[in-house]
Amino acid sequence: MQTDPVADVLEIVGDRWALRVVRDVALGLRRFDDLHRSTGAPRTVLADRLRRLTDAGILSPRSYRVPGARTRSEYALTTAGVDxxxxxxxxxxxxxxxxxxxxxxxxxxxxxxxxxxxxxxxxxxxxxxxxxxxxxxxxxxx
Structure with a gap:
C-alpha cells in the first residue's frame, strides 16, 4: 500500500494556525497566552492546534504552576518539530x-x-x- 506523505503532513500542519504555532514555539514562545497573543488565533482553535501538534509528536507539553494559579502547560518542539x-x-x-x-x-x-x-x-x-x-x-x- 502506498501513502501520500504530503497529504498526511497537511492533515497535521496544513491549516492556517499550525505552522505559525510551530514557528512561534521555535522563537521561544512556550505558554498558551503568549502563543495566543502572537498568533492571534482564537483560543479554542489554538487549544485544538496545540493538542493536535502534541498528539502528532511535534510539540511536547510540560506542566508548570505559577503560585496561586492552576497547573498549566508550556510547549517545546520535539525532534519532529525541529525537523x-x-x-x-x-x-x-x-x-x-x-x-x-x-x-x-x-x-x-x-x-x-x-x-x-x-x-x-x-x-x-x-x-x-x-x-x-x-x-x-x-x-x-x-
Missing amino acids: LLPVLAALSDWGERHRPGGGEPEIVYRHIGCGGRVTATLQCECGRTTAPGDRLVAQVNR
Whole structure:
C-alpha cells in the first residue's frame, strides 16, 4: 500500500494556525497566552492546534504552576518539530521570492554554527544540489 506523505503532513500542519504555532514555539514562545497573543488565533482553535501538534509528536507539553494559579502547560518542539524548521525556512524563502512585501522579513532563519542566513535547497539522490529555478517533476510512484 502506498501513502501520500504530503497529504498526511497537511492533515497535521496544513491549516492556517499550525505552522505559525510551530514557528512561534521555535522563537521561544512556550505558554498558551503568549502563543495566543502572537498568533492571534482564537483560543479554542489554538487549544485544538496545540493538542493536535502534541498528539502528532511535534510539540511536547510540560506542566508548570505559577503560585496561586492552576497547573498549566508550556510547549517545546520535539525532534519532529525541529525537523519542520527547514520547511518553514523553505516557505519563507518562497514567500520572499514570490510574495514580496517590500523590506526585510520580520523573521529569518539562521544557521546556529555561523549565524548566516539559511536558504532552502534540495539535494538530488545523485548528490547535486538543485537551485530554485531548476525544474522538478512530481510523479506517481508505481
